[in-house]
Amino acid sequence: DAKTTQPNSMESNEEEPVHLPCNHSTISGTDYIHWYRQLPSQGPEYVIHGLTSNVNNRMASLAIAEDRKSSTLILHRATLRDAAVYYCMEYGNKLVFGAGTILRVKS
């Protein structure tokens, strides 16, 4: 079963930043935190991952709490193409998907 907790849905305005939270209170010390997103009828797309330090890439930023029990995915300027289901997962040997957060972006 999925070990992370995410809000069912969030809404954002286009061109504004979006902060997607995730709780992973039972994460082990060696598990990575991974984020993926999925558009309808497509396979998931890798977004970002990290272990302890905050991470930035061309798609997003990942802020990891000091105790690693939570993290936040930051989309700096949401576009309509960012509307998707976002999944955060603790990554030991395999990815176990939870329900994720449905992100809606309004124009």
Add this chain to the structure above:
Amino acid sequence: GAVVSQHPSRVICKSGTSVKIECRSLDFQATTMFWYRQFPKQSLMLMATSNEGSKATYEQGVEKDKFLINHASLTLSTLTVTSAHPEDSSFYICSARGGGRSQPQHFGDGTRLSIL
């Protein structure tokens, strides 16, 4: 970025038919590949994990004789749904990883399987 190709994208066939789905990593060597299934409006469910040259490890409740997985090379894994029935209709998605868990998984675009 890393590319995983999945083929075919859609299959429609009669009940009792066996269906083979291919998953290829195009620009990296996939030491581990994963197979997922997704029903409408649900999340992905992991079916099995396969390492190149080894037998696949199936998740609880997944019939290994029903869903045959072969990972014969570092760039190809196949899933064969044997004697498919309407309840096997689903969206099947593969993913591949090039290294350990510090590496991301890269997903194919999925195969929509419809059994009549």
